[in-house]
Amino acid sequence: MTELIKKAKQAKQLTTILSQKTEKQKNEALFQMAQQLLAETDFIMTENKKDLDNGKENGLSDGLLDRLTLNEPRIYDMAEGLKQVASLPNPIGQEIDTFTRPNGLNIRKVRVPLGVIGMIYEARPNVTVDASSLCLKAGNAVLLRGSSSAIHSNKAIIEVLHRALEKTSIPKESLQLIEDTSRETVTKLFTLNEYVDVLIPRGGAGLIQSVVKNATIPVLETGVGNCHVYIDETAKLDMALSISINSKTQRPSVCNAAETILVHEKWADSHLSTLINALEEKNVLIFGEDDLINSFPSVQKATEEDWANEYLDLKVALKVVPSVDEAISHIAKYGTYHSEAIISETPFNVERFLNTVDAASVYHNASTRFTDGFEFGFGAEIGISTQKLHARGPMGLEALTSTKYLVEGTGQIKE
Amino acid sequence: MTELIKKAKQAKQLTTILSQKTEKQKNEALFQMAQQLLAETDFIMTENKKDLDNGKENGLSDGLLDRLTLNEPRIYDMAEGLKQVASLPNPIGQEIDTFTRPNGLNIRKVRVPLGVIGMIYEARPNVTVDASSLCLKAGNAVLLRGSSSAIHSNKAIIEVLHRALEKTSIPKESLQLIEDTSRETVTKLFTLNEYVDVLIPRGGAGLIQSVVKNATIPVLETGVGNCHVYIDETAKLDMALSISINSKTQRPSVCNAAETILVHEKWADSHLSTLINALEEKNVLIFGEDDLINSFPSVQKATEEDWANEYLDLKVALKVVPSVDEAISHIAKYGTYHSEAIISETPFNVERFLNTVDAASVYHNASTRFTDGFEFGFGAEIGISTQKLHARGPMGLEALTSTKYLVEGTGQIKE
Structure with a gap:
């Protein structure tokens, strides 16, 4: 706890310097x-091996390992990522808006850093580098709280940085890395309003719900995606086949x-039947309602949970609907405000879907x-926001900034 | 509680309709x-009188009454406010950005409503009208939770609306007005993530800290302002006199x-001494350190609390500092990120203050x-944000909106 408070205080004290x-x-x-x-590289790999050995001993899955x-x-990729962030334009100091009021006050809205960012993430040590680079480029200090299972790797990376x-x-x-990965310490971090401006769980x-x-x-709030293709x-x-297959199978874990x-x-x-065959050829297990199972016995029975589930696996729920409006209602009920697609050649339905989903x-x-921040051309990504405040969708450098108004006068007072 | 859940659900169900x-x-x-x-007007005043009578009985202060x-x-002013909001441009559907990616995907970032807004406020029944008008114009549904001391007025206003x-x-x-003003119900509202997108306490x-x-x-987060004039x-x-007097005394309660x-x-x-005389002529009570008291015996002893205090009254803390940097440090220590002013003719100091505060x-x-949203030319104001996410400073209609990306392709899939 003392470690956390000390580091958070140090971070806060640096915000003015970093903003300049x-x-x-x-x-x-x-x-x-x-x-x-x-x-x-060798030092990092040696330290990483300690985490991997511990992970194997603790029975981590192959995916997690x-x-x-x-x-x-x-x-090498992490180093390239750092250079890529260097190539992005500096967001800080940008004038977003400027206007003069009838009383002569000149108002400029300029981009400033958020201040201190708390990153809370799981066993992906590359996040330590990614988050550091983006926070730094946007003029912020960052407190990194990774998973205990990556502690040696994270400590090594931070030492090197x-x-x-x-x-x-x-x-x-x-x-700064918070080395104390206890639950009490991370819970304390969640309420350190005095020193920390924003938390980003990844x-x-x-994890996200706990934060x-x-x-x-x-x-x-980043991430959970129960995404639909209609x-x-x-x-x-x-097109329907290739987009369905691509959306489901190109990388099911994301x-x-x-x-x-x-x-x-x-x-x-x-x-x-063509769609179902194509999915099954890609080893996708399909969940559906009784009607579907009657025609396609390989389909598994879908429960209410299947419509809400983020499988992150080669599994998909499949439902036949009578109209675009039924599709929209289904998405409104079960979607997580992430990414939703319509495949259609009917402009009226497309408009309706784009406007109302x-x-x-x-x-x-x-x-x-x-x-994805890279696919959208932002050059980087700190996560994908599924909330409506501040930033929505892929978040690049701009999402790591705030604004302030600079108001210049010649003695104006309020009447 | 049933009332809250029922109304929140109704609000959520309306979001798609309202967005269109x-x-x-x-x-x-x-x-x-x-x-x-x-x-x-007569009906509203009759109902308002019930609140005023109760308030007097319960010993509410003259200010609150x-x-x-x-x-x-x-x-009449509330009605004029509604017309003014009608005259503001509709933010919904605005295209904020549009770009085409190398793979041909066309991406548009458009403004959309936040969805359901929960307003939590105290005994100012005009907020019922202000918040309703701004939320409506920005395509949102709103759940209004005012104070029990204004319940008859709020119910009357909502009936009329x-x-x-x-x-x-x-x-x-x-x-919709949440008529059950119990603490349990408002606490439940704070965690109704399923139905409510944003809370705005005023x-x-x-109140704000509790939310x-x-x-x-x-x-x-809106509001608390421990503002400084340096x-x-x-x-x-x-200029120093008129700005100090105006900032302190033009309306001390805000x-x-x-x-x-x-x-x-x-x-x-x-x-x-000129400054102190000018303040005292306006009946401002001054708090300062021993040095100041020695020269000006009318000055009261300032405690640590005075530097952090939002008096909202004809009281001011006053401190002599050796440099602009000391002023900046003092503000960094005690300020609430609201509004800070420098009076100076030295460009270097002005730049330093504007950039680092x-x-x-x-x-x-x-x-x-x-x-203030009106003074900044936004035509309206839902509050003044003192946080760094989403909106900072005076919040007009735009602060009541989110965005979404509309991505149009011709069959693109991810390689």
Whole structure:
């Protein structure tokens, strides 16, 4: 706890200094960080091996062990990521708006850092580097709280990044790892309003809900995606198949993968068996209602839970609906405001879907898998916001900033 | 509790319909509401009298009774406010950004309503009308939870507004008053994430902190202002006096009034007694340190609390500082990120102050009293945000909106 308070206080004290750093100073730091990561690849891998050994001993799944693994290509990618963030325009100081009032007051709205960001994440040590680079470029200090299962890797990475920062004008305390991964300490972090401006949880639904529920600090809620692909009556067969398959199977473990496919009954009449065959060829297990099971015995019985589930796996719920409005209602009931797609050649239905579906990203004739900061051209991503305040959808550097009004007068007083 | 859940559910069910209402439909509703308020002025005043009688019986202060009072001119002003909101541009559907990716995906970022807004406020029945009008114009449903001391007034106003909406295409359930003002019910409202998108508390520090502490729904934090006026070495005497007096005394009970005046020691050498006389002439009670008291015996002893206090009264803390940097440090320590002013003719100091003071609005040579949606030209104000997420400073219609991405393709899938 003392560690947390000490580091949070240090971070807060740095916010003014960090807000004044120039683009050049921040980019120099990012390049030094990249260079140091490459120079100390062996050290990072040695420390990472301790986490992997512990993980195996504790019976972590192969998937989790894979996420935890740092090897040469992955460390190289992290270094490249740092250089990419250096190449992005500096958001701080940007004038977003400027206007003069009738009384002569000149008002400028300018972009400023958020201040201190608390990142809470799971066993992906690359987040330590990604979050550090984005927070730094946006002029923020960051408190990193990763998972205990990645503690050796995270400590090693932060040591290396600190050695890099020591060669630059950015104080190393602007990136700090909370080494105490106890539940009490992270819960305390959730309510450190005095020192921390924003919390960003990255991980599964359990982690995110725990932050939302316990935090008094504002939270940027990222991620859970129960995404739908709706195949309308007039959808082209090839496109409907390729988008459904891509949305479901291109990377099933991520939040922008589809979890339910809705099919218009008339399209289903001609093409449902083709769609089901195509999904099953990709080893997708399909869940549906009795009607569907009667025609396709390989389909599993869907419960209420299946419509709400984020499988993150080669599983999909499938439902035949009588109209675009039924599809929209289904999405309104079960969706998580993330990414929703319609495949259709009927402009009226497309308009209706785009306008009335409430989600961060709504697609027409494209895969839900494009909801991503890189795919949107932001050059980086700190997460995908599924809330409506501050930032919605893929969050790049701008989401890590706030604004302030600079008001210049010549002695104006209020009448 | 059943009332709350029922109304919240109704509100949520209306969000899609409300998001599709045209500017014309919304403005017609606002005009009807204005007309109905004027037509039923007597009814509202009769009901208001019940609250005033109860208030007197319960020993409410004159200030509170004044805030609670509705009379003809005040009801007329509320009606005028509705018409003013009708005259503001419709934010919904605005295209904020549009771009095409190399793969041909066309991405539009458009403004959409937040959804359901929970307003929690104290005994100012005019907030019932203000909040209703702004939420409606921005396409939102609103759940209004006012104070029990204004319950008859609020119920009357909502009845009248509902009678107006019945003549329009806007469902009356888009504006709903939570009549059960018990603590359990409001606490339940704080965690109704399923139905409510945002909470906006308006009132004193106690109310706001209670919402921030107990809510799991995102909060737009408004209000507490421990604002400073810093008089630099080169400040012009007349300007320093008029801005100090205006910031402190023009309306001491509001959040953008100054609570502490910081004075550069060199300016103090020549002008401190003039400043103190001017403040005392306006019946301002001054709190300061021993040095100040030695020279000015009318000054009261300031405790640590005085530097942090939002007096909201004819009281001010006053401190002599050796430099602009000391003023900036003092503000960093005690400020509430609201409104801070420097009076100076030294460009270097002005730049330093504007750039490094962390607040929603930072002023040069102008009164802090201008931090206000009307003064900034937004035409309306739902409150003044002192947090850094989503909206900072005076919040107009835009702060009551979110965005979504509409992505249109021709069959694109992710490689």
